[in-house]
Amino acid sequence: MTDFAATKALFDLPPGMIYLDGNSLGPLPRAAPARVAQAVTAEWGQMLIAGWNRGAGGAGWMAQPAILGDRVGRLIGAEPGHTVLGDTLSIKVWQALAAALALRPDRRVILSDSGNFPSDLYMAEGLTGLLGQGYALRVVEPRDVAAAIGPDIAALMLTEVDYRTGGRHDMPALTALAHAQGAVSVWDLAHSAGALPVDVAGGGADFAVGCTYKYLNGGPGAPAFIYVAPRHADIARPALSGWLGHARPFAFDPTYTPGARVERMRVGTPPVLQMAALDAALDIWDLVDMADLRAASLALTDRFIAGVEGTCPMLTLVTPRDHDRRGSQVSFRFADGYGAMQALIARGVVGDFRAPDIMRFGFAPLFIDATDVDRAVAIIAQVMAGRLWDDPAYRARHAVT
Numbered sequence: 001m002t003d004f005a006a007t008k009a010l011f012d013l014p015p016g017m018i019y020l021d022g023n024s025l026g027p028l029p030r031a032a033p034a035r036v037a038q039a040v041t042a043e044w045g046q047m048l049i050a051g052w053n054r055g056a057g058g059a060g061w062m063a064q065p066a067i068l069g070d071r072v073g074r075l076i077g078a079e080p081g082h083t084v085l086g087d088t089l090s091i092k093v094w095q096a097l098a099a100a101l102a103l104r105p106d107r108r109v110i111l112s113d114s115g116n117f118p119s120d121l122y123m124a125e126g127l128t129g130l131l132g133q134g135y136a137l138r139v140v141e142p143r144d145v146a147a148a149i150g151p152d153i154a155a156l157m158l159t160e161v162d163y164r165t166g167g168r169h170d171m172p173a174l175t176a177l178a179h180a181q182g183a184v185s186v187w188d189l190a191h192s193a194g195a196l197p198v199d200v201a202g203g204g205a206d207f208a209v210g211c212t213y214k215y216l217n218g219g220p221g222a223p224a225f226i227y228v229a230p231r232h233a234d235i236a237r238p239a240l241s242g243w244l245g246h247a248r249p250f251a252f253d254p255t256y257t258p259g260a261r262v263e264r265m266r267v268g269t270p271p272v273l274q275m276a277a278l279d280a281a282l283d284i285w286d287l288v289d290m291a292d293l294r295a296a297s298l299a300l301t302d303r304f305i306a307g308v309e310g311t312c313p314m315l316t317l318v319t320p321r322d323h324d325r326r327g328s329q330v331s332f333r334f335a336d337g338y339g340a341m342q343a344l345i346a347r348g349v350v351g352d353f354r355a356p357d358i359m360r361f362g363f364a365p366l367f368i369d370a371t372d373v374d375r376a377v378a379i380i381a382q383v384m385a386g387r388l389w390d391d392p393a394y395r396a397r398h399a400v401t
């Protein structure tokens with residue numbers, strides 16, 4: 001059994017804060033500052049350029065995207081050697097999508113849904129615009145995705161857990177439907193990796209991408225990851241053909257030859273200091289069984305839903321009640337949601353707001369427990385019953401909501 005009291009002790013959270021925003025930016029692992037300091041002073045400071053290589057005098061920075069990629073890969077059910085880190089998630093979405101389209105050259109349509117994260121949709125728009133030749137993005141309502149998977153679809157591009165509602169798509173079933181119609185699937189796991197058990201290999205995903213700064217706690221700006229299924233690994237075309245995805249980067253060959261398997265999805269120089277922080281965060285994940293995580297997450301979200309619904313009739317639940325359709329966040333609709341969230345944050349309950357009216361609360365069992373949920377519910381009830389959000393101080397919108 002995973003000891004979640006032990007994992008909680010491995011995070012440095014401000015005293016008194018109930019942090020329900022680990023679905024946006026995970027908190028600081030206590031071991032991360034020393035690990036980053038070591039990468040700065042002992043590695044960068046003393047090894048300098050030798051830091052890239054492994055062995056005596058080196059820190060092995062160049063191999064880290066694949067090594068850490070495998071550590072993330074374990075959490076998403078990937079076969080070893082098929083996940084690599086780098087860049088930002090938006091870039092990895094573009095890369096996966098471009099490779100997916102190249103696998104189906106006779107088709108022109110990317111299918112996605114209106115619950116997808118805007119950056120994914122923007123990346124698809126940018127890519128189809130660049131390709132021209134009739135390429136198009138088709139966006140349907142989340143509930144209509146299955147019916148919209150037809151024989152003209154080249155790539156099905158979905159985020160497994162909706163960033164606003166917390167609703168979860170059935171990844172294996174939709175992937176199977178896509179395959180039956182000859183389409184390739186691209187799954188964004190931003191709100192799945194570290195939030196619930198994922199099985200990209202068992203579920204048949206062709207490509208999967210995600211970030212490491214949310215539930216995985218890699219810190220602001222932590223690199224993204226990309227998974228390419230083994231059956232595509234040596235044929236997937238890396239449209240962002242950077243030198244570190246080359247088969248022999250240090251041959252400095254003027255023409256591009258893709259590297260082996262997922263290594264070809266590397267682009268340029270990896271973010272060494274960010275990877276040091278992520279390495280420390282992933283040590284905590286070594287203590288976690290994903291089935292235990294899921295059981296704890298569902299218990300927390302159930303408890304929160306019951307508590308808020310029992311005390312705040314003005315809040316409308318938008319997250320599915322059905323466990324199979326839920327991620328690890330709970331969202332409520334409220335017309336003055338922005339101000340209400342500011343009032344909560346001022347009282348130590350940190351969630352976030354997603355336009356136009358969604359109050360979003362993330363539940364990460366690694367550092368949130370039932371006592372936190374009960375305290376959060378009591379504060380939410382107080383703020384809502386007393387209309388404490390109705391204060392000009394809470395109306396001014398920050399750039400990041």
Ligand SMILES: Cc1ncc(COP(=O)(O)O)c(C=O)c1O
Pocket residue numbers: 088089090091117119120159163188190191211224
């Ligand atoms: C589902 C999803 N996709 C893509 C992104 C964009 O990620 P990035 O800013 O790392 O490019 C986010 C960011 O929160 C996201 O939640």
